[in-house]
Amino acid sequence: MPPFVTPLFNHLDRVGAWGADLPLRLFLAWEFYESGLEKWNGQNWFADIQSAFPFPFNLLSADLSWQLSMWVELIAPLLLLLGLGTRFATAALMVLTVVAIAAVHWPAHWSSLAELAQGYAISNKGFGNYKLPLIYLIAALPLLLNGAGRFSLDALLFRRNA
Template identity: 70%
Template sequence: MYPTFSNTLKTLHTPLDQAGPWLAPLGLRLFLAWEFFESGLEKWNGQNWFAEIQSAFPFPFNHLPAYLNWELSMWAELICALALLVGLGTRFSALVLIIVTVVATAAVHWPADWSTLSELAQGYAITNKGHGNFKLPLIYLVALLPLVLQGAGKLSVDALLKTVLQRSSKT
């Protein structure tokens, strides 16, 4: 008997379905950990320029001193990136990084002036030529969302802790 198309697909999908909960969240975590840690390190080694854009920060961050916003952003990026890397407190860390990203988008990456969707769409770019620059922050937000909604995946400290806690509650 010849294999059917649906059997062939099933044969291909089964290993992918089994690997997905292990590798898909890990890939997101590694990518995001690298990006946010790099950003946090730039702040660690750089000069605070938040005073120049403090008025563009959304509430309540526009009422905090620029040095405090700098410190909050830097430490959130460094600590949450490391937490994502190992998969510890993943949902909380991803949520914190979403807040950091939304604030950065509002203060730096969103187009200052736009009146049509066509003008807004020009900001969906990675460039320093004006019209905003919100493509990369949007990519980060989309990548962080599955980690908030589904967690770190099976290859994480979160999954290990869950297993240990479930075993200890049964005994």
């Protein structure tokens, strides 16, 4: 490796230790908060899909499901921005996303992996539409596994309590 690369990588390592998670937190916070605002300003359409919700969420009323999903999508992103309760907020958003995939984004009918793969798209052509929610799940996974990182209220509180 050229000699100038090592100091550059060392600097990137120091910056990464403080803020590598920040782009994920910002991205997920924006996407989920935007969805929560749509629910806040919109009408409850969950009654149309309540039967598609996986157990135990299919046992809740459509109104309660709507309220739960809206508040999770409004509060958890704020927690992600602050890096406060990051693993809890991320887990809540991941559960919400899995339910959304099952109820809305998964293909209604498929008989082969080729047909299922057609749902891995960002479109509305009748094959499902699970690509974007899957991207959200994958982006959330590092936050669930590693927490918010050093540039967060979680880290500040943990240092004070340690």
